[in-house]
Amino acid sequence: xxxxxxxxxxLAATPVVSSAPAQTQxxxxxxxxxxxxxxxxxxxxxxxxxxxxxxxxxxxxxNVLLAIYVLAFTEG
Amino acid sequence: MDSPAANAAFAKQINxxxxxxxxxxxxxxTAYGVLKGYDVENQTYQWAQRANIVxxxxxxxxxxxxxxxxxxxxxxxxxxxxxxxxxxxx
Numbered sequence: 001x002x003x004x005x006x007x008x009x010x011l012a013a014t015p016v017v018s019s020a021p022a023q024t025q026x027x028x029x030x031x032x033x034x035x036x037x038x039x040x041x042x043x044x045x046x047x048x049x050x051x052x053x054x055x056x057x058x059x060x061x062x063n064v065l066l067a068i069y070v071l072a073f074t075e076g
Numbered sequence: 077m078d079s080p081a082a083n084a085a086f087a088k089q090i091n092x093x094x095x096x097x098x099x100x101x102x103x104x105x106t107a108y109g110v111l112k113g114y115d116v117e118n119q120t121y122q123w124a125q126r127a128n129i130v131x132x133x134x135x136x137x138x139x140x141x142x143x144x145x146x147x148x149x150x151x152x153x154x155x156x157x158x159x160x161x162x163x164x165x166x
Contacts, residue, residue, distance in 0.1 A: 032127060032142050033109025040131040043104040048083035053095050059135050063159050065152050066129040068110055074098035 048052075098122075109143070128152035132159055 034040070044054045058064050078086075083096035105111045105124050112125045126146040130139035139155040146152075 032139065032140060034137055035130070036137055036140060038137050040129070040135050040137050041104075041107040042135075043107065045099055045101075045104060046080045047095040047097055048080050048087045049095070051078050053097055055131070056135070059131070060119070060133055063133055063138075063156050063163075064131040065149070065156050067149055067152070068105070068108075068124050068125070068127040068129070068146075068157065070123055 130155045130159065133163065 040055060042054065042056045044052050047053045055064065078098055078099050083098055087096050099105050102111060102122070108127075108129070109125050110127050111122045114121045114123060125143060127143075128141040128146045128149055128151075129137060130152055131160070132138050137165070138159060139152060141152060
């Protein structure tokens, strides 16, 4: 773990504005759009310390484990 | 939406030392294609699905787990460990 940066993204549900016609459509189910061998898209996100963390800051320095999950304080 | 403040409280509670990030505007989740839509009572809600992604030092994705397979991080951690060993051997 000391050589690998683990980053977790905690995300809660937020309603998406949906109009009446949109309700008749099946929402697009996510299928992760990336595959092994792809370049990971760069991002900048706020950490729990209120500091920007950029994926590219670790380029050439550390391997990164991104663990994406939904809600803090839950097992989800 | 979990804010950095909520994440800080969570990090303290479970005593973790790595960054917890908030994707408040879902830009990263959209770019990575991990948002999933759910219809509940005629409203569409978007949640991130569980995913573990290992990215090497060059920024290349080396491993992806999603859905129920991503709940346990141990496999992804093993991938990281193996990756590090391979890099160290070079």
